[in-house]
Structure formats: C-alpha cells, structure tokens
Amino acid sequence: xxxxxxxxxxxxxxxxxxxxxxxxxxxxxxxxxxxxxxxxxxxxxxxxxxxxxxxxxxxxxxxxxxxxxxxxxxxxxxxxxxxxxxxxxxxxxxxxxxxxxxxxxxxxxxxxxxxxxxxxxxxxxxxxxxxxxxxxxxxxxxxxxxxxxxxxxxxxxxxxxxxxxxxxxxxxxxxxxxxxxxxxxxxxxxxxxxxxxxxxxxxxxxxxxxxxxxxxxxxxxxxxxxxxxxxxxxxxxxxxxxxxxxxxxxxxxxxxxxxxxxxxxxxxxxxxxxxxxxxxxxxxxxxxxxx
Numbered sequence: 261x262x263x264x265x266x267x268x269x270x271x272x273x274x275x276x277x278x279x280x281x282x283x284x285x286x287x288x289x290x291x292x293x294x295x296x297x298x299x300x301x302x303x304x305x306x307x308x309x310x311x312x313x314x315x316x317x318x319x320x321x322x323x324x325x326x327x328x329x330x331x332x333x334x335x336x337x338x339x340x341x342x343x344x345x346x347x348x349x350x351x352x353x354x355x356x357x358x359x360x361x362x363x364x365x366x367x368x369x370x371x372x373x374x375x376x377x378x379x380x381x382x383x384x385x386x387x388x389x390x391x392x393x394x395x396x397x398x399x400x401x402x403x404x405x406x407x408x409x410x411x412x413x414x415x416x417x418x419x420x421x422x423x424x425x426x427x428x429x430x431x432x433x434x435x436x437x438x439x440x441x442x443x444x445x446x447x448x449x450x451x452x453x454x455x456x457x458x459x460x461x462x463x464x465x466x467x468x469x470x471x472x473x474x475x476x477x478x479x480x481x482x483x484x485x486x487x488x489x490x491x492x493x494x495x496x497x498x499x500x501x502x503x504x505x506x507x508x509x510x511x512x513x514x515x516x517x518x519x520x521x522x523x524x525x526x527x528x529x530x531x532x533x534x535x536x537x538x539x540x541x542x543x544x545x546x547x548x549x550x551x
Contacts (some may be wrong), residue, residue, distance in 0.1 A: 264536065267529040271522060278518035284350065285544045292443065299440050299494075299501040302341040306494035313487045317437060317456050317480065327477055328426065329484045331455035336431035338375045340398070341365060342421065342453065344437045345385030346497055347404045352510035354446060355384040356505050361448040362436045366393065378431055381417065381496075398429065409500060414493035421492075422485055425454055427522035437495045438502035446502035453491060456484055472543050 262270070317330050343362045345355045362378075362385075369376050378393055380386040381401040390397065403409070403418055421433060433454040438446040 262528075262532075264423045264529065264532050265474075267525060267532060271525045271529060274518050274522050274525065278515055278522070281511045281514040281518060285508055285515060288504045288508035288511060292501065292508055293310065295497070295501040295504050296440065299497040300498050302494045306490050309487050309490045313456055313480075313484060316483070327480050329454065329456050329480060332457050333432040333452060333455055336374075338377070338432070340377045340379060340421075340424070340430035340433045342433060342435040343378060343380045343382075343385045343389060344435065344499050345380070345382035345388075346499065347383045347402075349384060350510065351507035352513075354506035355382075357446070357448045358436050358438055359385055359388045361450060362389065363392075365434065365436070365450065366396075379421070381500075382421050398424070409493070409496045411489065411493050414487045414496060417492050418485060419490040421453070423490065429441055431455075435492070435495055438501050440498050440501040440505065443505045446506055453488060456487075 317327075341362055343358060345358050349355070366376055366378075370440050376396055377398045378389060378396045379399045379401070380389065380397070382403060386397075386400050399420065401420075403413070405415055424430060425433065432452060434450055436448070436450045439449040441447050
C-alpha cells in the first residue's frame with residue numbers, strides 16, 4: 261500500500277491536473293460561442309453558393325460541357341482527399357472521427373483500383389494518417405500560426421487545390437471535416453469539392469433560356485474558384501466550432517474524473533493515516549504495559 265507521503269503527492273498532482281482541465285474547459289466555452297456563431301452564420305451562405313454554382317452549371321451544361329470544372333466524377337481514376345482536422349489535441353474524438361471517415365473512404369477507393377492522394381489541413385490529421393498512408397501524401401496546410409481563420413486563409417488553400425486540379429494531379433477532390441451540430445454532437449461529414457456536379461433537381465432550368473454576359477465559361481471560371489474558397493472557409497469554421505465543443509466536453513469529463521479520483525485517493529489517505537495512528541497507539545499502550 262502506498263505511503264502517506266506518496267498518497268499526498270498524488271492527490272496534489274491530480275488537483276493540479278483538475279485545475280488545468282477546468283481552465284481549459286472555461287477557455288473552450290468562451291471560444292465556442294464565437295466559433296459557433298461564425299459557423300452558423302456562414303453555413304447558409306456556403307450552401308447557397310454551392311446551389312447557385314450547381315444550378316448555373318446545369319443550365320449551361322449543353323453549351324459549356326467542356327468546362328474543366330464541371331462533371332460528375334463517375335469515370336475518374338485519380339482522387340484527392342482533403343482531410344481537415346485540428347492543430348491541437350485534447351479535444352476528445354474530434355480528430356479521430358474525421359480520420360476514421362477518411363480511412364474508410366481510402367479503403368473504398370483502393371478496392372475500386374482508384375488512385376488516391378491526400379492533402380491534410382491541421383497537424384493532428386497528418387500525424388494519424390501519416391502512419392499508414394505516408395506514400396499518398398502530396399501536401400499539408402499548417403494553420404498553427406493562424407490565430408483567427410479568415411477568408412484569405414481559405415483562398416490560399418483553394419488556390420493550391422485548383423492549381424493541382426488544373427495540372428492534372430487529380431480528377432476529383434473530396435473534403436472531410438466535422439459538421440457542428442451541438443456542444444456534445446459533431447457529425448463527421450464529407451462532400452465533393454471538385455468537379456462541380458450538375459444539379460439534376462433543377463430540371464426546370466433547362467427549359468429556360470438565359471443570355472450570359474460575358475460568356476458561360478468565363479462566368480463559371482470566375483465564380484467556381486470563389487465558391488470553392490467559400491466552401492473551404494465554411495469547413496474551417498465548422499471545424500473550429502466542433503473542435504471547441506468537443507474540447508469543452510472532453511475537459512468537463514476530465515475534470516469530473518479528476519474529482520472522483522481525488523475523492524478516492526482522499527479516502528485511501530484517511531484510511532492509511534488512521535491505520536498509522538492506530539499502530540502508534542498500540543505501540544504506546546504496549547510500551548506502557550511493559551513498564
């Protein structure tokens with residue numbers, strides 16, 4: 261059984277850990293509010309932007325079908341998986357859930373004899389995927405020095421992705437992230453970023469005649485890169501809110517677990533101290549009787 265000194269040292273250590281986890285929980289709660297508001301504000305805009313581009317592509321697919329950004333990706337062989345995770349840990353299963361979804365997609369594409377390449381955003385995703393798929397990596401985006409995610413950050417990432425697409429490094433790009441649902445719920449999600457699919461639901465659009473100025477290709481070539489940057493920015497915002505929500509929940513659990521451990525160690529400490537006092541009393545009484 262540990263000595264009283266060892267138990268006291270361990271209790272003090274766990275108390276220090278509890279202070280840290282409690283502080284991290286409070287910081288995450290403060291950051292969560294701002295991140296959640298940003299994600300919820302940006303989500304409708306990003307979704308509407310994608311719908312507009314898809315509808316525009318559908319309305320001009322007969323006359324702009326050769327546009328490099330358009331297609332359903334059904335016959336493509338080269339895939340780029342963009343895995344967006346956090347730069348820091350201690351946020352529960354936030355990073356692992358995204359990586360798990362990406363690994364599942366890699367296995368699915370590999371079974372179909374597709375060529376898979378990986379681009380990671382965030383250190384934690386790279387660390388986990390690098391163990392098994394180091395040969396598939398073509399790039400990494402480091403956001404550790406970015407205190408606040410801005411649209412300029414998303415533009416830089418989208419510019420690199422589009423450049424690789426134009427160079428023929430891949431034919432289909434899919435992005436993986438966590439969609440913020442609530443403080444305790446984040447949904448691992450993915451969708452196709454490139455090429456832009458035609459929106460078949462808007463079938464009525466094909467019956468309407470449009471006049472475009474400038475021409476269709478020029479409009480699409482101008483608006484699609486902006487749409488991709490907007491989508492990436494929305495993904496980064498969703499991830500930021502999900503990360504703080506997951507970290508807040510994880511640190512709350514850690515704080516409660518530390519409290520339970522302190523209670524258990526305190527009971528052990530009191531029992532050990534009581535046993536030591538009892539032994540001393542027995543020794544004193546035995547000595548007195550011997551006299």
